[in-house]
Amino acid sequence: MPYFAYKARNAKGELLQGVLEGVDSGAIADQLFGSGATPIEINPSRKGPAATGGETLWARLNAKKVTSMDVQLFSRQIYTLLKSGVPIMRGLAGLQESAINKSFGKVIKDLRESLDAGRELSSSMARHPKVFNPFYLSMVRVGEMTGRLEDVFLRLFDHLEFDRDMRERVKTALRYPSFVVIAMIIAMVIVNMFVIPSFASVFKQFGAELPLMTRILLGTSEFTVRYWPLMAGMGASIVAGFLKWTRSTRGRLTWDRYKLRLPIAGKIIHKATMARFARSFALSMRSGVPIVQALTVVSQTADNAYLSLRIEQMRDGVERGESILRTSTAANVFTPIVLQMIAVGEESGSLDDLMDEIAQMYEREVDYELKTLSSQIEPILITFLGVMVLILALGIFLPIWDLGKAALHPQ
Template identity: 45%
Template sequence: MPLFAYVGRDGKGGQVKGQQEAATMDAVASTLMGRGITPVAINPASDVKEQVPLEVRFQRLMGSSGVSVEELIILCRQMYTITKAGIPLVRGVRGLAESIKHYVLQKTLFEIADRLEAGMELSVSMRYHTDVFSSLFISMVRVGENSGRLDSVFLQMAEYLERELDTARRIKSALRYPSFVLIALAVAMVVINIFVIPAFANMFSRFDAELPLPTKILIGVSDTFVNYWPHMLIVVAVSVGLWWRYMKTDNGQRFWGETKIRLPIIGDIINRASLARYARSFSLMSSSGVPLPTALALCAESIDNRFLMEKILGMKSGVERGESLIRTHTASKMFTPLVLQMVSVGEESGQVDELLKEVAEFYEREVDYDVSKLSDRIEPIILVIMAVFVMILALGIFLPMWEMYNIQK
């Protein structure tokens, strides 16, 4: 159906804008009048030039919806309150849209409200906005609609997103200090190679003396920085471009996904955080009555790791062939024996959702502990790197100065 943009006045005289799918303009006008809105202007949406804020244009250019996890959590909490209180969805969603200041989310909710008025279900309306709502989110809403438990689904999604956000914040907080130190060290290396070492090299060249090996290495690296920096910039830019392009391919995403979980120190934390997300998602879907193959497919999409995603999809294929959960989980080689035992018990007792919830909590406790100790494990490595850098710099600069001092004596 065609999409029309309208401008109208509500019962209090306030301006109301939005979009509506309908067969004709008259149908749009009738719908608006039925909602107590007096239409002022109705035009095909293609004829209306949308005034999009600059930050939204930038977000679209970067391929981002611009809707943060925090905003989705607040939305889930608000939708839980609306559905729990028995407020009609159309009125509730439209009321939320009018109170939200975020441009993209407000526009999304207005369009969802328009589709709800046209007779669509909430989950179907959300499928038009996959840049805002994930497949897991939409499927859970669909389950809530079919089971009459839409309020509990929104509450579960809010708690799920809050846990995901908390884990991500903990990891970022633990990596912030080491990241700043390494960046400062890299800047210091560039400054020293461009400005400091050339000054010492000019001084050493006045003396006809054999320079120590560390000094020769420092001067050679400095000459490379000073004389070939345009070439180095080009090489770095081309390398970054090729890497970015490779990361867009399936092989690149698979390679990076496997590399991330094999990194020293943080790789194991990333792996367990991903498995906790899988177990939490699977428990949520299973307790809501989603079929196992569908639940596994949605859990695979919820994990931001191509390597692990393909393993979960392999488990889905095994379940579709009639294999048991414990057999597919064992074949994936993703889980510890303790977790496999819990999955086996859950499958035998018919309480897979409860046992997977325990698995998720087990992984989350381990991740929380490791993240709290992450800084303590990284700081010694940072100190060693800085000590090696200072030692090389000191030997390269002070060794020839000591030799010249001995010669003069």
């Protein structure tokens, strides 16, 4: 995604400058509004926010990236230090020295320098958008305003742990089907490139009339052997074009909407995203973030552009004075049971607690779907494998059975 240089003012009127990464200038404005800053000027920039500090190209290429685990551990460590009464500058100095990831150590060093220059912690973190997302920045800003920074860091630790656990479980469940599909594709390529051509030379020696399925396999194999560079180039072009299309705003919205309609994976993606939304929204409200700002920030944390758009529509409805229940119903992404829980939470004034329960419910459903994912995918894989074996058996082994007849009556 492109970079944008921005100028903004925070709640105290102080001028903030930096570089953020986003789809367009509107996304950058949303990030700034979500962190409590008012944008003044946003312009495209060719340079990213991280200063290289005279490092060589080789050192930058081999530098270890900052992972979500680094940020999660950082949140827990900061919470422990602040709760123990350690000054934040001294705590950051200790974390910088003990940082295992050198890249994250440089980020902590920049945080110290920014704090020493008089910036707020949230403003200092905003200089590293690839490390701290808008939701994280908004929570830190709320902690600074309310004086409950240590509690916010503890909640952020729990939130990041939940998010990482959800993603890991999805990856684990999809690992086995992915390996099976890749193995089947490799087997089909080997059969087309090496096995069938060997049988083709045998069939030609006898000059027998071959079955239709065999002629199709031989034609497919011959085409693959002859034009495989063209096919590989076309495949690479299609993949590159698809990736470029999904990086565009319209393409990503269309693809993310289609992903939710996939037969098996769609409902898992939907429920996992809504679980993160409910957990993030509950955390925002519990930390004292206004509902409109909370919906703005939470929509940016959703990794699905279509669901993010729906959440933004909920925010627009709340801004017009509509209730959370009405906007949630209009979004058409919640089940009737969840809508009932939202209605009860809104009427009783405990929407944050009900959102936590909604997140737990979605999490249990995702856990169940992941546990039964293998049993749902295995019949499809077995059917596909059976069809492939049947085609190969009819196309290759059926003529072999007639080779004796072809040898007795050569053409």
